Amino acid sequence: MRCPYCRFPDSRVVDSREVEEGQTIRRRRSCPECGKRFTTVEEATLAVIKRSGVTEPFRRDKVVSGVRRACQGRPVDDDALALLSQQVEDAVRATGAAEVDSGDVGLAILGPLRLLDEVAYLRFASVYRGFDSLADFEAEIVALRAVPPLDLPPPVPAGAAGPAR
Numbered sequence: 207m208r209c210p211y212c213r214f215p216d217s218r219v220v221d222s223r224e225v226e227e228g229q230t231i232r233r234r235r236s237c238p239e240c241g242k243r244f245t246t247v248e249e250a251t252l253a254v255i256k257r258s259g260v261t262e263p264f265r266r267d268k269v270v271s272g273v274r275r276a277c278q279g280r281p282v283d284d285d286a287l288a289l290l291s292q293q294v295e296d297a298v299r300a301t302g303a304a305e306v307d308s309g310d311v312g313l314a315i316l317g318p319l320r321l322l323d324e325v326a327y328l329r330f331a332s333v334y335r336g337f338d339s340l341a342d343f344e345a346e347i348v349a350l351r352a353v354p355p356l357d358l359p360p361p362v363p364a365g366a367a368g369p370a371r
């Protein structure tokens with residue numbers, strides 16, 4: 207890694223740490239020529255293929271700005287949006303693909319957004335899935351009412367600790 211101060215072509219790693227649960231590695235480097243230190247960030251690339259065919263790096267702030275529009279006037283704060291964008295990134299990265307369609311990112315947004323705010327979810331889904339009639343909204347609302355948001359096993363009643371022996 208070239209020193210950004212004196213352009214010396216080599217540098218030494220003096221510290222290396224994982225951040226964001228290992229998705230990013232930050233390295234402190236030292237230049238043997240001028241002695242200055244600088245930081246580099248290493249992250250696996252995740253590319254999003256847009257409908258136009260253009261590829262761009264995945265960015266959580268783009269998820270946030272897309273979802274924020276659907277959340278206007280809703281009780282959803284910036285922390286919740288940041289968490290949602292993290293969940294979306296985790297879900298997309300969990301597929302193991304280095305490139306994903308923008309549609310898959312939209313799909314990954316729907317689940318966590320539904321848990322966050324159902325009105326915002328409906329707005330987002332209406333744009334993302336291209337609802338063009340009241341019937342589309344109606345069908346989505348029926349589906350929302352019919353399917354619980356999470357496929358979690360029913361809670362274990364207090365006192366019932368495991369199967370009887």
Ligand SMILES: [Zn+2]
Nearest residue numbers: 209212237240
């Ligand atoms: Zn240097």
